[in-house]
Amino acid sequence: MVVLAKGELEQIALPAGQRAAPPLAAVPEVDLAMAAANAGARAAAARAVARACEEHGFFKVTGHGVPAPLLARVEAAAAAFFALPQQEKEKAAAAPGGSSPFGYASKRIGGNGDLGWVEYLLLGVSAAGAAAPAALPGAPLPAAPAGASPCSFRDLLDEYVAAVRRMTGAVLELMAEGLGLEDTGALARLVLAGDSDSMLRVNHYPPRPEPGRLTGFGEHTDPQIISLLRSNATAGLEISLRDGTWVAVPADADSFFVNVGDALQVLTNGRFRSVRHRVMVSSARPRVSVIFFGGPPPRERLAPLPGLLDREGGRRRYRDFTWREYKTSAYRTKLADNRLGRFEFDTTPAAAAAASS
Numbered sequence: 001m002v003v004l005a006k007g008e009l010e011q012i013a014l015p016a017g018q019r020a021a022p023p024l025a026a027v028p029e030v031d032l033a034m035a036a037a038n039a040g041a042r043a044a045a046a047r048a049v050a051r052a053c054e055e056h057g058f059f060k061v062t063g064h065g066v067p068a069p070l071l072a073r074v075e076a077a078a079a080a081f082f083a084l085p086q087q088e089k090e091k092a093a094a095a096p097g098g099s100s101p102f103g104y105a106s107k108r109i110g111g112n113g114d115l116g117w118v119e120y121l122l123l124g125v126s127a128a129g130a131a132a133p134a135a136l137p138g139a140p141l142p143a144a145p146a147g148a149s150p151c152s153f154r155d156l157l158d159e160y161v162a163a164v165r166r167m168t169g170a171v172l173e174l175m176a177e178g179l180g181l182e183d184t185g186a187l188a189r190l191v192l193a194g195d196s197d198s199m200l201r202v203n204h205y206p207p208r209p210e211p212g213r214l215t216g217f218g219e220h221t222d223p224q225i226i227s228l229l230r231s232n233a234t235a236g237l238e239i240s241l242r243d244g245t246w247v248a249v250p251a252d253a254d255s256f257f258v259n260v261g262d263a264l265q266v267l268t269n270g271r272f273r274s275v276r277h278r279v280m281v282s283s284a285r286p287r288v289s290v291i292f293f294g295g296p297p298p299r300e301r302l303a304p305l306p307g308l309l310d311r312e313g314g315r316r317r318y319r320d321f322t323w324r325e326y327k328t329s330a331y332r333t334k335l336a337d338n339r340l341g342r343f344e345f346d347t348t349p350a351a352a353a354a355a356s357s
C-alpha cells in the first residue's frame with residue numbers, strides 16, 4: 001500500500017494539460033533469436049537497434065531467451081512481497097540517514113523530494129547476483145505458484161539477474177555492431193565487468209486511488225548505460241519523442257523494453273539518445289515492473305568510444321568524467337532535471353567563436 005500524507009496526493013496529481021492519456025507509441029522491435037539465425041539477419045538487427053537508439057533511445061526485445069516461467073515466478077514473488085504488511089516491508093528499508101539507497105521505499109523516489117504513486121525495492125547488483133537487503137524475506141514467499149520448487153525472493157532475483165545480464169550482453173553487442181565499432185565487445189564489457197555498478201529495481205504501482213491519472217514515476221532519463229524493463233500486463237509507461245510529445249507504450253508482459261541511458265549517450269558522443277520516460281497510473285489493476293540498470297564500474301571514464309569521434313570531426317560533446325562523478329551529480333538533482341547538461345561542452349556558434357578568438 002502507498003500511504004500518502006495530506007497534501008501529497010495533490011503533488012502527484014497531473015497538471016490539467018496532461019490529464020488525457022497520450023496516443024500509443026509505435027515501438028521498434030528486435031528479435032534476438034532471429035538475429036542469431038545468420039550473418040544477414042544479425043546485420044539487419046544491428047542496424048535496426050542502432051536506428052531505434054538514435055531516433056528514440058528505446059525499443060522492444062523479443063526472442064530474448066529469458067524463460068517465461070522465470071518471469072512469472074518473479075512477478076508472483078514481487079506481488080507477494082508488496083502484499084506483505086507495511087511493517088514487514090519497512091524492515092527491508094534502507095537505514096534512515098544512511099549512505100545506502102538500497103532497500104524498500106514507498107512513494108519517495110531518491111532524496112530530493114520526488115514523489116510518486118509507487119513503492120519499490122532497489123537492490124545493488126554484483127557479478128554474483130542481486131545483493132538484497134538482509135531483511136528481504138529469505139524464506140519462500142507465501143504466494144509461490146503451485147508446483148514451483150520452494151525458492152526465496154532473494155534466490156529468484158539472483159536467477160533473474162543472471163538471465164537478464166546475458167541478454168544485456170547480447171543487446172550491447174548488437175548496439176556496438178550497429179555503431180560500426182571494430183571492438184564489438186566494448187559496451188558489453190563495461191556492464192558485464194565484475195565491478196560494474198548495476199542495480200535492480202522492482203516497482204509496484206497500486207491501482208489508482210480514484211479515477212484519473214497520477215504520476216507513478218515522474219519523467220526522467222536513466223543515468224546508466226542501459227536499462228532492461230519488464231512489466232506485467234498493466235500499461236503505464238510513457239516515453240517522450242524527439243519533439244517532446246509523449247506517447248504511451250502498450251504493455252507487453254512477454255517482451256523486454258530497452259532504454260538508452262545517459263552514460264550510453266555520452267559513450268556514443270550523443271549519437272544514441274537517452275530516452276525521457278515516466279509512468280502514469282490510471283489503471284484499476286496494479287502494475288509491477290522489474291528494471292535492470294546496467295552501469296559501468298565506478299572508476300570508468302565516460303568518453304566517446306574509439307572510432308566514433310573520427311566520424312564526427314573529432315568534436316566531443318561532453319567533458320571527461322567518471323561514472324562515479326556522474327552518478328553523484330545525478331543523484332543530487334530532481335528526477336526531471338537535465339542531468340547531463342552540466343557535462344556538455346557549449347557547442348553553440350557563439351561559444352565556438354569565443355573559443356577561437
Ligand SMILES: O=C(O)CCC(=O)C(=O)O
Pocket residue numbers: 201203217222229231237277278279289291
Ligand atoms: O516502473 C516502470 O515501468 C519504469 C520505472 C522507471 O523508469 C525507473 O525505475 O527508472
Ligand SMILES: [Fe+2]
Pocket residue numbers: 220221222277
Ligand atoms: Fe527509468
